[in-house]
Amino acid sequence: MQYRQIIERIYDELKDYTGHGKVAGYIPALSKVNPHSFGITVATLDGEIFSAGDSGGRFTIQSISKVFTLAMVSRHMGNRLWEIVGREPSGTAFNSLIQLEQEKGIPRNPFINAGALVITDRLMTLYDDPKKDLLTFVRELSGNSGLDYDKEVALSEIEHSYRNLALANFVKSFGNIHNDPQELINTYCHQCSISMNTEELAKSFLFLASGGVIPSSGQRVCGTRSSKRLNALMLTCGLYNESGDFAYRVGLPGKSGVGGGVVAVIPGRLAIAVWSPELNSNGNSYRGIEALERFTTYLGVSVF
Amino acid sequence: MQYRQIIERIYDELKDYTGHGKVAGYIPALSKVNPHSFGITVATLDGEIFSAGDSGGRFTIQSISKVFTLAMVSRHMGNRLWEIVGREPSGTAFNSLIQLEQEKGIPRNPFINAGALVITDRLMTLYDDPKKDLLTFVRELSGNSGLDYDKEVALSEIEHSYRNLALANFVKSFGNIHNDPQELINTYCHQCSISMNTEELAKSFLFLASGGVIPSSGQRVCGTRSSKRLNALMLTCGLYNESGDFAYRVGLPGKSGVGGGVVAVIPGRLAIAVWSPELNSNGNSYRGIEALERFTTYLGVSVF
């Protein structure tokens, strides 16, 4: 089968492509990972799964969780969402405070940290038990009811969250955060600590390849139009200050996390997740992006 | 036929949607246009043309020309292109000098003015007679050998180019422009003054819907991969500080100009051009974008 051959080829080509970046080291719990871990999974709409490498190894999804919370919140808010957050690429580092000040507390998009905090703040207001409800949602998406938070990572991140606490207080000073900043950081650090492997991650993004429906269960997560729009947001804003580069090289909607995960979607076809913990200077998994570029090149498919 | 019905419906729905913006007024020659002009053309890969409204009215394509010069220069430079210009969305107004200073004369992408000037500077170095060669290229793309510069607009823009002259001198101070700044502005203002109607514009973008080949002549303009990459650049950077919004609402690679033109591409299928001169605060044709959003909505197609 085509997909199997392609990902095995990529795995072979890149299995020694290491040492060109650093594992996220801002908290001890993250830096303990094996930097050479490398897993790939393709999940297709018709239910096939193709994996190579450490596809069973769990890692925290970090910023990839922003797609899940956004999907949950946009379901309730619809177009009112765009009154509290923008949808333009930010053009600066993912935790920058500059644009936030110029734009009076309305973050540029939901995938920079300030924007994700605004989304999680609304999640806390809209849902009865946000941490539990988020976990339920991700379990449904992935089809694995055993998924959970990595408490050690979550607690460690909470202890090192001065920058995000600054962001939360700053946005709150503009009136665009409604919950207590410290409680918000607590929820946010938990969402970042969701622990998945590439197979679970690829499956959990299939709803964005299928117009908003979870293929395995037939459950509708969001409308077709919403699904397309989430993909548009990922394509323009999903990889921090490397989003344009990712669109250029890979040509697919995608999202990355500092845990080393990257996931991308071919609408109407499949989702693909890669895990490789070493990060480039933009905070993205350089081997993950390289693997995805080869995947679309060998497959001859992109959204363009 | 589906396309005909859709664009006629859109034309009817939006023919009175005026008065919500202003015609570009920075030069007298541009402000003389009828602000209510409104034309739409769909050009398909199999050679069909569907138009509504003023599809025969000519307008200057302005920044849309940046796609043509980029295609001509990237043909010669390949990946070396990315040493002189970036490919990230800029996150600030299209003529901003801020990021340029921070990034030492390497413009963020080829579609902000500074980036387009760098591209035109290389065009002047790479081609024997850049103004004539550009015209030849656009005539081939559109299939109309009568296309020409609007000299009145070109001369008028040259006289009011202090901002672009500042950009050119600024980039030159970093060593990233090699020709004389005033001559560069002359060439640049000419490229912006290319005068087309929506039918010619739609046809001239078909090569980006067909993997780099002009469908009517079979002539190859660039490789399939280059074609996809130009589309990726348009999607992330094509509408100035409204690119994210355009990706979200329209979901297609596109490019706009302050002359009121907007053009978009559905890879594998068609190109669509709209002309409506009134601009929103981002310098884009608000009715043009609205028409394109309805087109993808009614057609049920986007790249996502």
Place this chain on the structure above:
Amino acid sequence: MQYRQIIERIYDELKDYTGHGKVAGYIPALSKVNPHSFGITVATLDGEIFSAGDSGGRFTIQSISKVFTLAMVSRHMGNRLWEIVGREPSGTAFNSLIQLEQEKGIPRNPFINAGALVITDRLMTLYDDPKKDLLTFVRELSGNSGLDYDKEVALSEIEHSYRNLALANFVKSFGNIHNDPQELINTYCHQCSISMNTEELAKSFLFLASGGVIPSSGQRVCGTRSSKRLNALMLTCGLYNESGDFAYRVGLPGKSGVGGGVVAVIPGRLAIAVWSPELNSNGNSYRGIEALERFTTYLGVSVF
């Protein structure tokens, strides 16, 4: 006597100069003040006091307190002080986060909020009982052992400190704050709430007019050189983004607070304090500055 005549003339000329700005309204406790309050006091090195208007009315000194904490901390740190804070005018609004990010947590100077927080953080580390010790210091300077914090204002500010809490967390993320951000804000809001009248304020700045000695008691607060340097800092950075204007119009080292107080020093001669709560768009008392400009004009004296 010259001073008496001059301040009485200024009082008469400006007593109806109101309605051109707004009392600080970000906390209820501050906005309750009578906006037309107007007091002036000149305190000379030889012990004379000349007052006009509401010179006995108390107001919270707010940012003027930054001079007192700086004097206390610089006594212990000497030149090491300049490793944790700069001494350049900031060129942006007083609570801006932009420069702080660019300069990695080293605030531009001790009089912008971020810089003052760094100073207060060191005060907390260097002194056993910082709140009590600060009060003791200000009581000695002013010769009034009854001076105290305005607890109502302090508590109200603590409740509305999201912006300063953001600053504190942000600076802490760079490692330049050592105490708990919330405790730091508590101390900081207390220092801002010190309540004085113009007579007490003028007297408490006399040490900067006399080379570091409190004239009434002969007690040395700091060396002559330190005293001069504090004056230099006030002249270049003392009035937020209006410091250049103040130097130009008034020509003296000075410091303002959003409580409506402004104080200035003529080295070798006197200190002068004005209170008028209505603020201009830069957060400074416009009538206070106008009164000081007339004072140096009528007296024919500035440092230049």
Place this chain on the structure above:
Amino acid sequence: MQYRQIIERIYDELKDYTGHGKVAGYIPALSKVNPHSFGITVATLDGEIFSAGDSGGRFTIQSISKVFTLAMVSRHMGNRLWEIVGREPSGTAFNSLIQLEQEKGIPRNPFINAGALVITDRLMTLYDDPKKDLLTFVRELSGNSGLDYDKEVALSEIEHSYRNLALANFVKSFGNIHNDPQELINTYCHQCSISMNTEELAKSFLFLASGGVIPSSGQRVCGTRSSKRLNALMLTCGLYNESGDFAYRVGLPGKSGVGGGVVAVIPGRLAIAVWSPELNSNGNSYRGIEALERFTTYLGVSVF
């Protein structure tokens, strides 16, 4: 005599203080200077001159000329001057374009390059023969009718003026420059090329120590108030992004140029000029500033 002893002491202490910076190298004509040149001159109001080192060596005054053009233009414009230029320290590098864009073509102060260009533009409008009139003015100030432009430096700077040409075009795009940008650069590069030694430079700044009068001739250059205000501007903005540091260390109004000259004023007493071509990272003569700091320390005098 005190002054003689002090400057001889400083000369001895600092004569080997070299190698810690670089001579301005952006044009060949500037980089030919002997980097170890070192001259000091004190000129007093009562006509005494004290020099040490290469006080007869000529250098181009560069940005120090901004004080002369400002004096000439402010004479004609009075307070209207502040409609075209601000008077706040800039807080960023001297040729930054950032603030200029944010503040719509009104430069922060007359001593950053953009501000100086605006002033020279007005000089060209207000004076019949600006280059000749400027020379006449500087000759009167210095008492040396032989002073002249260094044509080689002027022409060399004109050829390397892309950054300043960018600034001029940028400000012109906001309507705040009225002459042709290239002609403006021509005049500006000439003013920067005025060639003086420390004795001539010190004498030419005496009018700012004497309330606006040239002591040797009794000629009034400007009013007492204007003189004080020029001093205030020099103190807050005279040394680019090192102005706060200079005020702190030296405590006098001063102005520097990339030719290695620095000049300062003790109002009511003297002017002092130092020449030492090696520059620090802020573009200021580090030995010049050190010499001035020692001068005020040994003399025990500053404006504070």
